[in-house]
Amino acid sequence: MEVDQLQRTFHHYHASLFNEGFLDEQFVQLQQLQDESNPGFVVEVVSLFFEDSERLLNDLSKALDQENVDFRKIDAHVHQLKGSSSSIGAQRVRDACIAFRNFCDERNIEACLKCLQQVRQEYLLVKTKLEALLRLEQQIVAAGGASPM
């Protein structure tokens, strides 16, 4: 049956995201907050994370491009991104942010630029994976199954 196959695919994919360190326990916490009365909770929070992250990554790009780099501002942006990634369980993004902040402390522009690249990369990776996961969930529900979230 199609739903069973989709469910199996979902569970395997879900497990791999944790095994590969893209997601951590906090994502499970989010899933636990989703129920019949709040069926879109995970999608909602993940969407907010995407919007937030894209805005912050743009702001970081601009801030590092200034003639006089404001490291306090950069640190504030990275702090925010670290917070939101941590809140949804995007472990690798969070870890990249932690490394980034250390270089902010050192006021090292070159290193910060590399860190930004790293954070952006991790963000794009987890975004792709979360979108795939959520799509699978959608397919399961559309096929008449219960959400595996």
Place this chain on the structure above:
Amino acid sequence: MSAIVTETQFHVLAVDDSLIERKLIERLLKTSSYQVTAVDSGVKALEYLGLLDDEDTSPDSTPVSTTKTHHEVEVNLIITDYCMPGITGYDLLRKIKESTSLKDIPVVIMSSENVPSRINSCLEQGAEEFFLKPVRQSDVNKLRPHLMRTSGKRTEDHQPNKRKPMEECMLSPDRTRARYNDDLEL
């Protein structure tokens, strides 16, 4: 001793400048059947609590202006982020504890950073709990005793407020996350 009315819905005021965090804390609080009001700044929190118009909120003055702007809505607990632009969670905590009308409302601080001096200062200033972010269901479960304790009659006085110079929110080193609140015994 007044009986505890189990049907009473406790009202929690949540303060955090991050939309994602607000969504999360709101959902966590609602699963515990609390009524939630979420605001995005300390200033909005003060406004909501009716403290913003007060010129003088020190314990020595008569709180005339507080009653003038005081909301009809009752707040049973305030949970606030520490690091916020404008007034910090610590500042908010202090203002609440200095207010004759609001000082008995339990305040909980949340922070993404495990800084012992920060935690101690908040607790000394009268915060009931200090949660490390991301806040979980197990943290929210710790709120109930504080809500139950202060429902109805007033409790014993808080410790005298100690003002300590606060370190900055930003550019503080990230530490290995420790589940501090698990060890906290109240």
